[in-house]
Amino acid sequence: MSITNEQVRHIARLARIAMSDDELEQLVPELNNILGWVEQLGEVNTDGVEPLTAVIPNTLRLREDKVTDGDCRDDVLANAPAAEHGFFAVPKVIE
Amino acid sequence: MAGIPLGIKDLFATRGVNTTAGSRILKDFKPRYESTVTANLRKAGAGMLGKLNMDEFAMGSSNETSAYGPVISPWRRNDGGNAALAPGGSSGGSSAAVAAGIAPAATGTDTGGSIRQPAAFTGICGIKPTYGRCSRWGIVSFASSLDQAGPMARTVRDCAIMLEAMAGFDPKDSTSLDLSVPKWETGLSSDLKGKRVGIPKEYRIDGVPADIGALWDRGIEWLRDAGAEIVEISLPHTKYALPTYYIIAPAEASSNLARYDGVRYGLREVPDGGNLDAMYAATRAAGFGAEVRRRIMIGTYVLSAGFYDAYFTKAQKVRTLIKQDFEKAFEQCDLILTPTAPSAAFGLGDKTADPLSMYLNDVFAVPASLAGLPAMSVPGGLDEQGLPLGLHLIGRELDEQGVLNAGLAIEERAGFTAKPARWW
Numbered sequence: 001m002s003i004t005n006e007q008v009r010h011i012a013r014l015a016r017i018a019m020s021d022d023e024l025e026q027l028v029p030e031l032n033n034i035l036g037w038v039e040q041l042g043e044v045n046t047d048g049v050e051p052l053t054a055v056i057p058n059t060l061r062l063r064e065d066k067v068t069d070g071d072c073r074d075d076v077l078a079n080a081p082a083a084e085h086g087f088f089a090v091p092k093v094i095e
Numbered sequence: 096m097a098g099i100p101l102g103i104k105d106l107f108a109t110r111g112v113n114t115t116a117g118s119r120i121l122k123d124f125k126p127r128y129e130s131t132v133t134a135n136l137r138k139a140g141a142g143m144l145g146k147l148n149m150d151e152f153a154m155g156s157s158n159e160t161s162a163y164g165p166v167i168s169p170w171r172r173n174d175g176g177n178a179a180l181a182p183g184g185s186s187g188g189s190s191a192a193v194a195a196g197i198a199p200a201a202t203g204t205d206t207g208g209s210i211r212q213p214a215a216f217t218g219i220c221g222i223k224p225t226y227g228r229c230s231r232w233g234i235v236s237f238a239s240s241l242d243q244a245g246p247m248a249r250t251v252r253d254c255a256i257m258l259e260a261m262a263g264f265d266p267k268d269s270t271s272l273d274l275s276v277p278k279w280e281t282g283l284s285s286d287l288k289g290k291r292v293g294i295p296k297e298y299r300i301d302g303v304p305a306d307i308g309a310l311w312d313r314g315i316e317w318l319r320d321a322g323a324e325i326v327e328i329s330l331p332h333t334k335y336a337l338p339t340y341y342i343i344a345p346a347e348a349s350s351n352l353a354r355y356d357g358v359r360y361g362l363r364e365v366p367d368g369g370n371l372d373a374m375y376a377a378t379r380a381a382g383f384g385a386e387v388r389r390r391i392m393i394g395t396y397v398l399s400a401g402f403y404d405a406y407f408t409k410a411q412k413v414r415t416l417i418k419q420d421f422e423k424a425f426e427q428c429d430l431i432l433t434p435t436a437p438s439a440a441f442g443l444g445d446k447t448a449d450p451l452s453m454y455l456n457d458v459f460a461v462p463a464s465l466a467g468l469p470a471m472s473v474p475g476g477l478d479e480q481g482l483p484l485g486l487h488l489i490g491r492e493l494d495e496q497g498v499l500n501a502g503l504a505i506e507e508r509a510g511f512t513a514k515p516a517r518w519w
Binding site: 007008039040053054056060075076093 | 123126127128225226227266270272332339341342349353357358359360361362363369370373374375376383388391393395396399406408411413414415418450451465467
């Protein structure tokens with residue numbers, strides 16, 4: 001199964017990575033090379049095999065339903081590229 | 096660990112100190128919090144000497160994907176040339192600093208060999224504990240079902256001491272194991288009487304230099320000399336471990352790295368007049384290096400509608416079979432001995448043109464990662480170029496003690512004292 005330029009463009013869009021036509025041209029054969037190689041997994045008979053979900057048996061813990069965090073707005077915003085009035089600031093979303 | 100100055104891989108969040116993960120996208124990121132592992136080390140009395148370079152987001156096996164330039168290994172070939180060699184990766188700053196005597200020990204992280212392969216390339220020790228022993232909280236995420244922290248140091252004993260300080264239950268990591276930390280250092284014993292060591296026949300692969308096969312044979316003799324019984328074992332799905340890893344790790348990475356959106360932290364790029372969506376795409380294009388972009392693309396593809404079952408579910412099924420291979424093998428043996436890597440350190444630039452050839456360097460390290468098992472690299476000797484080679488021990492889950500003990504038995508017999516000649 002070979003991946004096309006159009007599919008790579010679609011994947012780049014899903015991954016939110018801007019990509020020039022030149023970069024795309026370069027990436028297509030690289031991805032095909034890697035995907036062609038991983039497709040050898042098709043040789044393995046996995047009928048009736050459960051996909052692995054936890055590598056070491058463990059149970060998800062529930063914690064007490066109480067607030068354990070908070071009151072740290074300035075810490076949360078400290079690394080923001082833009083913060084205003086105690087909020088993250090982003091380019092205008094609504095046209 | 097009072098007063099021990101440690102090097103810290105730049106994947107661990109350190110309060111008030113830049114934490115870049117080797118990426119341009121986190122160039123100016125100064126966490127307001129401390130990772131659990133580094134906090135544990137500080138509690139044990141250790142200090143931080145500085146942060147160490149690494150492959151970008153720990154994606155690499157040579158430390159060449161770092162946005163801040165490669166790390167050069169302190170080791171040189173004995174041919175009189177000055178070729179710059181890779182320190183291994185992704186914990187290449189850690190391995191180089193310890194091998195050069197700049198730091199007595201350093202933290203590393205291992206997703207598919209990133210502690211063990213650099214340790215082998217630079218003639219030091221490094222252990223990846225059982226998945227869940229060390230909290231992942233505050234470690235920049237790569238592939239969450241595989242990422243584990245561990246120590247890199249000059250001796251097995253130093254690794255035992257440091258791992259004890261790093262490990263422990265942490266309610267802030269939902270995959271942290273709620274178990275007490277064993278006294279690994281006091282438990283050290285190189286007497287392997289009654290232990291059976293498995294030698295997996297599938298690890299004898301073509302194209303591996305003769306020096307590595309010879310060292311493996313010496314390792315077998317050393318463990319026999321320490322009292323162990325040697326048994327041949329089979330891990331039939333070994334050849335599928337790397338392709339499985341290169342579906343699962345990029346898939347998890349594509350999900351984890353979705354957080355770098357230019358909103359909450361890190362780089363932001365806004366094209367002229369660009370909207371929010373254009374900002375995401377421009378930020379991520381400018382902030383991620385080529386290897387990280389490549390893995391995000393692969394991960395996004397294998398998780399996308401129509402391909403999820405064919406790639407991701409299939410890989411998780413093969414992962415089950417790889418784990419079952421180990422379970423069956425451990426009915427016949429207590430530990431497994433292999434080489435750590437299929438080559439000694441290669442030159443910087445030698446493998447960067449072909450991503451696949453770089454991936455193949457982790458062929459012996461990745462299966463234990465997929466199975467979550469404790470595994471360690473210990474230096475065994477030098478090859479004919481005068482470069483270090485490592486031996487790799489894999490244990491049952493939670494049997495770090497068995498791994499460390501066999502590592503000690505090798506260390507005592509290998510008598511590895513070589514150090515890189517100082518040129519820096």
